[in-house]
Structure formats: C-alpha cells, structure tokens
Amino acid sequence: MGTMKVLIIEDNRELAQNIKDFLLREGYLCELCFSFEEAEDKLVSYSYDCIVLDIMLPDGNGLNLLRQIRSEKNESSVLIISAKNALDDKVKGLDLGADDYITKPFHLPELHSRLKAIYRRKFLRADSTITFQEISVDAAAVEARVNGTLLDLTRKEFDLLLYFLISKNRVLSRQSIAEHLWGDYTDSLDNFDFVYQHVKNLRKKITSSGGKDYIGTVYGLGYKFDTGR
Amino acid sequence: MKLPRLRLIDQLTLWFLLVTALVLLVGGVIVFHVVQREIIREDARRLQDTVELLARNLREGTETGQLDGYQVNIQELDPAAREIPMHVKDTVAWFPPHQHYERELRAVASYKINDRHYQIAASNLVPEQDEIADGVVQSLGWTFALLLVLVGLLSRFLSWRMLAPFNRTLQAVKSFSLTRQSPLRLSPTRTSEFRLLNQFLEKMSRKAVADYRSLKEFTENASHELQTPLAVIRGKLELLMETEISDRQASLILAAHEAVERLSKTNQALTLLTRMENQEYKPTGPVNLSKLLHHALRAYHELFLMKRIGLETEIEEEAEVRLNAALADILLHNLISNAIRHNNQGGRVKVALTSARLLIQNTGRPPQLQPEQLFQRFKKDNQSADSIGLGLAIVKQICDLNGFGVSYRHREGWHRLEVLFDAPSRKMPEAAV
Numbered sequence: 001m002g003t004m005k006v007l008i009i010e011d012n013r014e015l016a017q018n019i020k021d022f023l024l025r026e027g028y029l030c031e032l033c034f035s036f037e038e039a040e041d042k043l044v045s046y047s048y049d050c051i052v053l054d055i056m057l058p059d060g061n062g063l064n065l066l067r068q069i070r071s072e073k074n075e076s077s078v079l080i081i082s083a084k085n086a087l088d089d090k091v092k093g094l095d096l097g098a099d100d101y102i103t104k105p106f107h108l109p110e111l112h113s114r115l116k117a118i119y120r121r122k123f124l125r126a127d128s129t130i131t132f133q134e135i136s137v138d139a140a141a142v143e144a145r146v147n148g149t150l151l152d153l154t155r156k157e158f159d160l161l162l163y164f165l166i167s168k169n170r171v172l173s174r175q176s177i178a179e180h181l182w183g184d185y186t187d188s189l190d191n192f193d194f195v196y197q198h199v200k201n202l203r204k205k206i207t208s209s210g211g212k213d214y215i216g217t218v219y220g221l222g223y224k225f226d227t228g229r
Numbered sequence: 230m231k232l233p234r235l236r237l238i239d240q241l242t243l244w245f246l247l248v249t250a251l252v253l254l255v256g257g258v259i260v261f262h263v264v265q266r267e268i269i270r271e272d273a274r275r276l277q278d279t280v281e282l283l284a285r286n287l288r289e290g291t292e293t294g295q296l297d298g299y300q301v302n303i304q305e306l307d308p309a310a311r312e313i314p315m316h317v318k319d320t321v322a323w324f325p326p327h328q329h330y331e332r333e334l335r336a337v338a339s340y341k342i343n344d345r346h347y348q349i350a351a352s353n354l355v356p357e358q359d360e361i362a363d364g365v366v367q368s369l370g371w372t373f374a375l376l377l378v379l380v381g382l383l384s385r386f387l388s389w390r391m392l393a394p395f396n397r398t399l400q401a402v403k404s405f406s407l408t409r410q411s412p413l414r415l416s417p418t419r420t421s422e423f424r425l426l427n428q429f430l431e432k433m434s435r436k437a438v439a440d441y442r443s444l445k446e447f448t449e450n451a452s453h454e455l456q457t458p459l460a461v462i463r464g465k466l467e468l469l470m471e472t473e474i475s476d477r478q479a480s481l482i483l484a485a486h487e488a489v490e491r492l493s494k495t496n497q498a499l500t501l502l503t504r505m506e507n508q509e510y511k512p513t514g515p516v517n518l519s520k521l522l523h524h525a526l527r528a529y530h531e532l533f534l535m536k537r538i539g540l541e542t543e544i545e546e547e548a549e550v551r552l553n554a555a556l557a558d559i560l561l562h563n564l565i566s567n568a569i570r571h572n573n574q575g576g577r578v579k580v581a582l583t584s585a586r587l588l589i590q591n592t593g594r595p596p597q598l599q600p601e602q603l604f605q606r607f608k609k610d611n612q613s614a615d616s617i618g619l620g621l622a623i624v625k626q627i628c629d630l631n632g633f634g635v636s637y638r639h640r641e642g643w644h645r646l647e648v649l650f651d652a653p654s655r656k657m658p659e660a661a662v
Contacts, residue, residue: 012457012458014464014465015461018460018465019464022468056450103456104456105493106463108468109467170471173486175490194535218470219476220476221482222470
C-alpha cells in the first residue's frame, strides 16, 4: 500500500488536528481545511485517496460538497462525519456516493479502521490480506491464519484481530473496542468484562496456534497490539 | 344531559323556525284582534247606515227597499219618551235554523217623526270569535308549513354553497402535519369571514412550521455543538494515551475518558428523546418484531453467556407491529440490556412475544424505586456508573408515541416489563367534525 493522501475537511480545528496527528503516525499525508470554500479550492488543485468530510460546515453543507466531488468523477473515497442520530444525513450521504459514515464523537482508532476498510475495498480488491509476521488476516474471506494454520475465530474475535492489526502499536481503549464490535448498542453494556473476555479468548487462540502474544494491556486504559514484543 | 351534536346550519334553521313560530303566534293574536275589530266596526257602520236610511224613509214616507238581508225592526214608543241616541250593541240572539244563540250586532236608535216616536233597530249575525281564530290559525299554520319546507331545503342548499370554502379549510387543517413541514395552502374565497379565517390559519401554520423547523435545527445544532467538543476531548485523550505516561497519569486519563463517554451517551439519549418528541420517527409500516427480537437476542448472546444468564424465549413468529424500524430496534435493545444489567450472575431472563404484547422478565435485586419512577428520566435504581438512567425513559417515550401501554411490576422475585401493542386507552380519538 502506497502512502495514502487524506484530505480532512472539518471546521473544528482541534478535531481536525486530532485526526491529522493520529493519521500522521500511520505515515499518511494529511491536509487540513476548515471551510467549504477552502475545501473547494483544494479539491480543484489536488487529488486525494480519501476525504474525511464533516457535513456541518460553517459556510455550506458538506453534502453539497460531496455532490460536487461525485459529479466531477473524482474517485476519492469519502468518509462522512456527522452528528449522532441525524438519520437523514446518513441516508442522503450514502445515496450521494459516500463510502462510509461515522458519527461524532468517534474514537480515532475507529476512524482509522474505517478509512482503512474503505481504502481496502476501493483500491486493493484483489488482495485484501493484511499480514504481520506469522499472522495473516484475509478481510474479504474472513479468515485468519497463524503460520498458515486457520484460526477458529468467532466473527467478533475476527473483527477484533483485524482492528488490532490496523491499529498496531496503538492503545485501544475498551470503549473504542466495544463500539467497534458492537456499534450503536454499547451504551448499555458492561463493556469492560465483555471486551476483556474477547481479548482473552483471542490471545488464547493465537498463542495456542503457535503465534506470539502481541496483545497486552496498557496501564488499565486498554489494549495494544505491540509489534515489539 | 348531553345535547346531540348539530351542524351549524341545522342549529341556525332551528333557531330561525323557533323565532318564526313565536312571531307567528304573536302575529296570530294581533291578526285575530284586528280582523275582529274591523269586521265589527264595518258591520256596525252599515247597521247604523241602515237605521238612518230607514229613519229617512219613514220621515219622507217613501217605501223602504231591499235592506241587504239585515234584520230590521221598527216599533213605536211613547212619544213623550226621550229619543234614544244611536248605539250599537254586541249581544247574542237566538238563531232558529241552528237552534242556538249566535253572536249578533244590533244598532238601535229612536226618532220622533211627525209626532210619532219610532225605535228603529237593525241587527246582523257576526262571525264568532272561534271562527275568526280558526281562520287565522289555519292561514298562519299553512304559512309556517310552507316556511318549514322552504327554509329546510334552502338552508341545506345555501350551507352547501356558502360553507364550501369553510369545509375545504377544515379538510386542509385536518390533514395538516407539522412534520411534513409545509404550511397550509387554502383556496381563495369571497366570504370575508372565511377569508380572514384562512389568512389567520395560513399565518399560524407558517409560524408553526417555522418554529418547528427552528426547534429541530436547534436540537440538531445543539447536539452537534456538544458532540464536536466531546469528540475533540476524546481524541486528545486517545492521543495522550499513546504518549509515554505513568500509571498515575493513565488512571487520570482513564477517569476523564470514561466521563466523556458518559457525557456523550447522555447527550445522544437526550437528543433521541427530543427528536421523538418532535415526532420525527414516523411508523414506517408494520415491522416484523419477531425477526428483530431474534436478531437482538443474538447480538446479546455473548453477554448472556458471560453473565451466565439463562435465557428462555417464547416468541411467536412473524409478529408484526406498526412502529418505526429504528425505534423498534432501540426499544428491544434497551429492554434486553436492561434485563441483563439489572440481573445477577447466573440469573434468568424470560422473553415472550406475541403480536399483542412483549413481556420481558428477569431476576435481580428487588427495586428500590417506585415502579412509576423507573420510567422517569435520570431515575436510577442504583447509582451505578454503567447506566445513564435514560433507557426506560426512552422505552416509555417510544410506547407513548405509538400508543403502546408499558408497565413494570415486581413479583415473586421477577422484574416484569410488559409492553402492550394495542392498549385501548391510548388510542387517539378521531377528530369529530
């Protein structure tokens, strides 16, 4: 995968900066713009692999920008950011050709994993396998192998492993993991036990197939897939 | 006593006929008296004329001619007696052909002619009072009957014609819905009252739609404005997590992170409640609740296992309910997660669904709150950190919005939450027009 060029269109500078800081560590090229107008200029002059687009901009509706992007046969993937519960926006956004949709407030690793997923779907259709050392995960086939041996994972465990691999060396908070696996319905759950159980099972399955135990707890904050272990 | 509902035109007609009847009644009395007075006055004048004519004939010695069928009577009086002046008497007289007394008018006067004293009387039968009354009552009765028929027919026709714009307005108002966000458009009318009414309604609907829109926008903006800083804080904390930190710092970050989570969840739940209050979740048609319930239970399968909670289900297949699909999902998830959260390790949950009701029962500690308080916002049985206290308030709101009944009971160690899909008391009354 080459260097991914990402344009972040978000009027809140701090939030835009958060996204940029997070993605920079992945080696992405990130550009920021804070208004509709600025975004229009950028889109005319440059091309991007991915566009992170906030629908609510001070000087225009992000959906109009999306319409513009799509009418210009711009092939960039678009990830929409919007307020929670704005169902109309979600439907409209996806109808207008957005690739995915994330609601505020989101977890940065979640945003990253969505971007990766879009990118994978769009540009690397032929090869959807992510490999790290002895572990290889085929996102399309939903198969994970350690040293070539197929792991017997539940769907949740598979998603969890993929999430870890995409967020290598990142601290994933338990809330972030729970939301990734459970979507909207985490609000009412005892996330901690639940996440703990799944991580425990996943680690057990990897090590029992001869894989190294890369996943560890970080302070009490969450978990990390540590490539240096 | 409850009066029957009448249409405006029927009420007007009734009042009109009532007043007409009263007027005809009073008018009848007046007509009766006037007619009677006129008859008597005219008759009296003619009788007097007859008496005078007879007197003149007597004086001139001419023959008395035909006298219009009046009964006349001439008799001699004592010449010394005083002359009787002309007067008319209203009396009764024996009427042989009918063998009874009839009312009779009698003009009497005496004249001294050629040293002789004559009393001349002329009399005539006059119509009886009841005969006049009969006539009056009959004619007015027919008048009233004619009015009744004409007014009855005409009023219906006129009301159909004149109230047509009003009825159109009524139809438009009836089908007006705020959520559709289009103000009333009423057809023009030449009646000034209706024109005023239409103008007023159009203005009001425009205002209502504008207010609704701004409220909706405010809610969405408020939610967005809150969620953006929350997202910023969360992002900063996540970035901070990845720096070199001590255990002490980690625990501070963790506490802050959890508080932000709670805040954002509360915000989401409140936004959902507000949007439901704004009637933004219309029923999308019948929803297959059985399918959704199976799906939701599958989603919680691992959690059941983890808390070692035994699940018993009794689900009628293809149970359909008229409800917004998104709300149906939220309803089920809130109820199931509630049954898990307030349960013991190794407890039990029973779920029963038919197309008439959903019953979810779970074991767990007995409640400390009154049952009705459970549905209030931010009322929590235990101030536990993992609940924001809005789950059941949302359930209640969904039920209220769709005319479902929802109740809670604690019996024999079981918490019973029951949703009745067609609670008769909650049915919306049809607008009566």
